[in-house]
Structures are given as structure tokens and as C-alpha cells.
Amino acid sequence: MDDIQMVNNTPTLDEVFGLILSIDNTDTLRTSTVRAHLDVLTEEQLASVLQTNSGSDSQQSQSQQSPETNDPIHILDPLTHSLGYLYFITARCRKATQQNALSLYHMLCQFIDVADMEQVVLAGSQMSRIIVAVNHLAQVLKNDLIPLQPLSTLITRLSPSTNNDAAINSPGGGTALTIFHAALAKQCILTKMYQYPMPILNRDIVQVDPKMYGTTIEHYLEYHYYGAILYIGNKEYEKAVEFLTLVISAPVQKAVSAIQLEAYKRYILVSLIAYGHLYALPKYVSVVIEKTCKKQYGAYFALMEAFDGDDIEKLTTMIQKHQQTFEADGLVGLAKQLIQASYRKKIKMLTNIYYKIKLDDLGRQISADASSSPLTKDQIEHLLIDMIGKNYINANLSIVMEQGVPVKMIQFHEETTPSVALGSNHRLEQAITNIARANDQLAVMDKNEGLNGDFQSKVSLNKKIKIK
Known part of the structure; x- marks a missing residue:
């Protein structure tokens, strides 16, 4: 079945689909021509349903079937036929409308959750079809957040x-x-x-x-x-x-x-x-x-x-x-x-000069050349606390009494770690x-x-x- 008899060197959708169904393991798929045949199919073919045989019997049979009977994304198993399913579901998503975009998004996410990643990577650069698909769904659904989950899941599962x-x-x-x-x-x-x-x-x-x-x-x-x-x-x-x-x-x-x-x-x-x-x-x-x-x-x-x-x-x-x-x-x-x-x-430079320094004195020193954008006393204190908390400096703030007046003091310590x-x-x-x-x-x-x-x-x- 691997050698498809093609008309004008172009396989039909049904022929490629039959080839996909005939392969039930990844090792065989890896050496087959499925990827090459899928690449030849147009987006219109990939997004369409299978054709039925001509004749009154087949037409009568078709009239009794549900639409899903001839639909590749309902026939293929996302796990067993992951490579083929990738092409069909992404093509369908790229043509999604407001009426079916949400259901297609859920189908795409389900595929990403269960797909055989060994088959998915066989698509090579064609894995980008998924990116195009989720971006189109986001545009149709007017929700730019929806690509985040499937993309992060793919990264986690693939690598x-x-x-x-x-x-x-x-x-x-x-x-x-x-x-x-x-x-x-x-x-x-x-x-x-x-x-x-x-x-x-x-x-x-x-x-x-x-x-x-x-x-x-x-x-x-x-x-x-x-x-x-x-x-x-x-x-x-x-x-x-x-x-x-x-x-x-x-x-x-x-x-x-x-x-x-x-x-x-x-x-x-x-x-x-x-x-x-x-x-x-x-x-x-x-x-x-x-x-x-x-x-x-x-x-x-x-x-x-x-x-x-x-x-x-x-x-x-x-x-x-x-x-x-x-x-x-x-x-x-x-x-x-x-x-x-x-x-x-x-x-940071002052930590190499002083052992102790008053907060007011430190403020004057670091703001001496900043007349247009000086820091307030509170801003300096918050900056110090932030630097201490992030281990940029090894220091502590304390309050000491000088002539009965509380004064904020910074004490710098040597870097021991x-x-x-x-x-x-x-x-x-x-x-x-x-x-x-x-x-x-x-x-x-x-x-x-x-x-x-x-x-x-x-x-x-x-x-x-x-x-x-």
C-alpha cells in the first residue's frame, strides 16, 4: 500500500488516507512515504471529507451515513495516526469559522494531549502547521490567550x-x-x-x-x-x-x-x-x-x-x-x-568606605549630583531595604538615640557569603x-x-x- 498509484503524479485524498490507515506502528511510518504524500495534498484537500464510490448503492449508503463517517478527523485515531491527524486537524482549524472554531480548538488540544510525539516529530518543519492553526483560531474566537496552553503542552511533551x-x-x-x-x-x-x-x-x-x-x-x-x-x-x-x-x-x-x-x-x-x-x-x-x-x-x-x-x-x-x-x-x-x-x-560603593552612616548623611552623599532627580528620605530607605532583601549589599537598618532624638543608622557588614x-x-x-x-x-x-x-x-x- 506504500506505493500509491497516482494520476498525474498527484495522489488523491482517499489514496493518502488509505495509506495512513494501513500503517499501525511508528517504525513502519518512519520509513514510509506518508509524510511526502501528505505534503503534496493541498489545504483544500486536507480540510475536506473523503469521497465515496460512484453508483446508486454507494449514494444510498452515503445518504444514510452521518457526516462524520467520511471525515478524516473523526475516523483517524489521534494516538495511532498522529502524523496524519496533525495535517488534517490543522488544515480544518485554518479554515475554522465562528460556528465551529471552539469545537475544533478542543479537538486540537485533545490531539496535543494524547498524540504520539514520535510521530509528531516526523512532520519536521511542518509542525509549524499547529502554530498557524492556533493563531487562526485565536483570531476567529477573538481570544489571544488560547494558543498558550497548546503551545506550552507541546513544548513539555516534545522536549x-x-x-x-x-x-x-x-x-x-x-x-x-x-x-x-x-x-x-x-x-x-x-x-x-x-x-x-x-x-x-x-x-x-x-x-x-x-x-x-x-x-x-x-x-x-x-x-x-x-x-x-x-x-x-x-x-x-x-x-x-x-x-x-x-x-x-x-x-x-x-x-x-x-x-x-x-x-x-x-x-x-x-x-x-x-x-x-x-x-x-x-x-x-x-x-x-x-x-x-x-x-x-x-x-x-x-x-x-x-x-x-x-x-x-x-x-x-x-x-x-x-x-x-x-x-x-x-x-x-x-x-x-x-x-x-x-x-x-x-x-554599593559606600559599603567599601563606611562601617556606619546615618541615613540622612547617606542620602546627601548619593544625591549630591542629582539636583534634578534627588531621592526623598523614604525613597532612599525603600531602596536600601530592597538592596538588602535581594542580597545586593550586606547591611542592616537600626534606630539609635542621639541626644534624645531617634536617628536611623545603616551598618554595613563584610561579605561573608x-x-x-x-x-x-x-x-x-x-x-x-x-x-x-x-x-x-x-x-x-x-x-x-x-x-x-x-x-x-x-x-x-x-x-x-x-x-x-
């Missing part, structure tokens, strides 16, 4: 945590990159569901297998870029730096992509917020990225220079000077956060080590296919995302 050394050293476990990772991250940004994908984002990508999962360089770059934006939305800046580093350091040989340049702009801002300085990139990162970014986006390097000068007034002036640029990039919120980051940096920065550094170094294991695969992908022209010149969502 369970691996047991290699890289995964063992990863706090969230290691996983393989699928075509659904970037789609989920993007949808979470559009719906502002920043917390939803955290369990997935916290699992390091330690395997990139384009043959098995249909992934491309674009999927890799987009996932980590969108993931960084989600971490920024959750104010997890150290992890955002990690993801942006992975975008910038990806081995792209043919051209620096727009997404890497966009990542570099965010990398500057988030590094300064998280660490108080530009975090060092791996040595193997191409210098072309930094040179190109410096040439095209000088405002960010001017801002970094002002931040490094430890002059809050100059920093504020620089933000105002280039505010139009930051607003156009959707990054004015991050840029303004550098002011508070500069205050934190000053407080590794600081949060050291922990973050180790985390980033481990992540870079993990992705180095996948760099050979990425380099091969780049050599074979490169980045398409559209992807090199633009970044999806870039103008839509505003970081407050």
Missing part, C-alpha cells in the same frame, strides 16, 4: 528534561529547542502574560536538533530574544542578560541580524541595571556586532558612558537628550531605570557553557541555510513592545 551533564548543572533542567518555544514566548509578550512561560524559560536549551524538531537559527534567536523581554517584564534582569548574551553570541557567519542588534541595545541597558557595568561577553563573540551597534545606535553608548561617570545629573540629561530615540525603540522605561541603578551603584552578583555570574557562565555544546549545530545550520533577508533586516514585535 522533556534531558539527563546530560549540561542539564544536571542547570537549575531548571535542560531541554531541546523546538519550533514552539519562540511562538509561545512571542504570544506571551503580546498577551502580557509574562509569568506564564517561566517554567519553560527556566530550563536551559542544551540541544538544538533541526532534523528532529524542524528548528532554524531564526527560532533560536527569536526564542532567546523574546525570552529576555519576558524576563525584563518580570524584573529578572540577570536572567535577561543571560538570554541576550545567547542571542548576541550565536555563531552567525553570513551577516549580523537585526535581532542581534536589537538584543545588544537591551543588553547595554539591562547589564547596567543588573550589574552596574556592561557584562563581559564571551571572547568568541564577533566584534562586528558591537561595531555595527555603536555606529547605528550611538545614543546607547553615550548613555552607558554617562552611567559609568557616576554623575546622576549628567545621566538624567543624557536620557532626556535621547528620549525620542529610546521612545521609538520602546526602551524609554528601561533607560529611566538607570537612574535608580546609579543610586544603587553609589550605595557569595553575593548575588557572584551567583548570577556563575549562572551565566554555566549557561554559556551549555550553549557552547550546541554551537557546532548552530554553526552547521548557519552554514547550510543562513538567515533569510527579511529576518536580517527586521525584528518582529520590535516596535510593539514598550518596557515600562
Whole structure:
């Protein structure tokens, strides 16, 4: 049955369907021509019902049958015939109307829950049919949230945590990159569901297998870029730096992509917020990225220079000077956060100078050059409490009596345990080590296919995302 007798080299829907039904195990399916025949069928064929034999008897029989009798998505078993079912259910979903969209969505979710993932991966890049299908259903149902559950379920089922050394050293476990990772991250940004994908984002990508999962360089770059934006939305800046580093350091040989340049702009801002300085990139990162970014986006390097000068007034002036640029990039919120980051940096420096200092005196010292944006006493106290709570500094606040008047005092202590920065550094170094294991695969992908022209010149969502 594997060799279909085709008319004009084009199989009919019934012929392909018969071939699918004749195979009841994955091993046989893997060596069959089912995938090739499914790829030849048009969307109209995949979304239609089976034809019946001609003749009065068959016509009479057809009149007595329910519509489901000739419908592939009602005949095929989602578990036994997962590969074929994927094509038929997604084609039907792509033609969904308001009348049947909800029922088709439930059928698609049921398929994703029970499907044989060994068959699903045989679809390769055609697994993207599911992404197109759920996006169309979301549009028809006017509910952008509905793609989240099926996409996250697919990621979890397709790429369970691996047991290699890289995964063992990863706090969230290691996983393989699928075509659904970037789609989920993007949808979470559009719906502002920043917390939803955290369990997935916290699992390091330690395997990139384009043959098995249909992934491309674009999927890799987009996932980590969108993931960084989600971490920024959750104010997890150290992890955002990690993801942006992975975008910038990806081995792209043919051209620096727009997404890497966009990542570099965010990398500057988030590094300064998280660490108080530009975090060092791996040595193997191409210098072309930094040179190109410096040439095209000088405002960010001017801002970094002002931040490094430890002059809050100059920093504020620089933000105002280039505010139009930051607003156009959707990054004015991050840029303004550098002011508070500069205050934190000053407080951190004072821990090396003072053992004890009054809260009022500390406020005067860190606000001496910030006449346009000085912090109030309450703001300084809240900033200190936040820094202590996040282990940025080792200190405590107390109230002492001076001449019968209560005075708030800060006492700094020596660092007896590794600081949060050291922990973050180790985390980033481990992540870079993990992705180095996948760099050979990425380099091969780049050599074979490169980045398409559209992807090199633009970044999806870039103008839509505003970081407050």
C-alpha cells in the first residue's frame, strides 16, 4: 500500500488516507512515504471529507451515513495516526469559522494531549502547521490567550528534561529547542502574560536538533530574544542578560541580524541595571556586532558612558537628550531605570568606605549630583531595604538615640557569603557553557541555510513592545 498509484503524479485524498490507515506502528511510518504524500495534498484537500464510490448503492449508503463517517478527523485515531491527524486537524482549524472554531480548538488540544510525539516529530518543519492553526483560531474566537496552553503542552511533551551533564548543572533542567518555544514566548509578550512561560524559560536549551524538531537559527534567536523581554517584564534582569548574551553570541557567519542588534541595545541597558557595568561577553563573540551597534545606535553608548561617570545629573540629561530615540525603540522605561541603578551603584560603593552612616548623611552623599532627580528620605530607605532583601549589599537598618532624638543608622557588614552578583555570574557562565555544546549545530545550520533577508533586516514585535 506504500506505493500509491497516482494520476498525474498527484495522489488523491482517499489514496493518502488509505495509506495512513494501513500503517499501525511508528517504525513502519518512519520509513514510509506518508509524510511526502501528505505534503503534496493541498489545504483544500486536507480540510475536506473523503469521497465515496460512484453508483446508486454507494449514494444510498452515503445518504444514510452521518457526516462524520467520511471525515478524516473523526475516523483517524489521534494516538495511532498522529502524523496524519496533525495535517488534517490543522488544515480544518485554518479554515475554522465562528460556528465551529471552539469545537475544533478542543479537538486540537485533545490531539496535543494524547498524540504520539514520535510521530509528531516526523512532520519536521511542518509542525509549524499547529502554530498557524492556533493563531487562526485565536483570531476567529477573538481570544489571544488560547494558543498558550497548546503551545506550552507541546513544548513539555516534545522536549522533556534531558539527563546530560549540561542539564544536571542547570537549575531548571535542560531541554531541546523546538519550533514552539519562540511562538509561545512571542504570544506571551503580546498577551502580557509574562509569568506564564517561566517554567519553560527556566530550563536551559542544551540541544538544538533541526532534523528532529524542524528548528532554524531564526527560532533560536527569536526564542532567546523574546525570552529576555519576558524576563525584563518580570524584573529578572540577570536572567535577561543571560538570554541576550545567547542571542548576541550565536555563531552567525553570513551577516549580523537585526535581532542581534536589537538584543545588544537591551543588553547595554539591562547589564547596567543588573550589574552596574556592561557584562563581559564571551571572547568568541564577533566584534562586528558591537561595531555595527555603536555606529547605528550611538545614543546607547553615550548613555552607558554617562552611567559609568557616576554623575546622576549628567545621566538624567543624557536620557532626556535621547528620549525620542529610546521612545521609538520602546526602551524609554528601561533607560529611566538607570537612574535608580546609579543610586544603587553609589550605595554599593559606600559599603567599601563606611562601617556606619546615618541615613540622612547617606542620602546627601548619593544625591549630591542629582539636583534634578534627588531621592526623598523614604525613597532612599525603600531602596536600601530592597538592596538588602535581594542580597545586593550586606547591611542592616537600626534606630539609635542621639541626644534624645531617634536617628536611623545603616551598618554595613563584610561579605561573608557569595553575593548575588557572584551567583548570577556563575549562572551565566554555566549557561554559556551549555550553549557552547550546541554551537557546532548552530554553526552547521548557519552554514547550510543562513538567515533569510527579511529576518536580517527586521525584528518582529520590535516596535510593539514598550518596557515600562
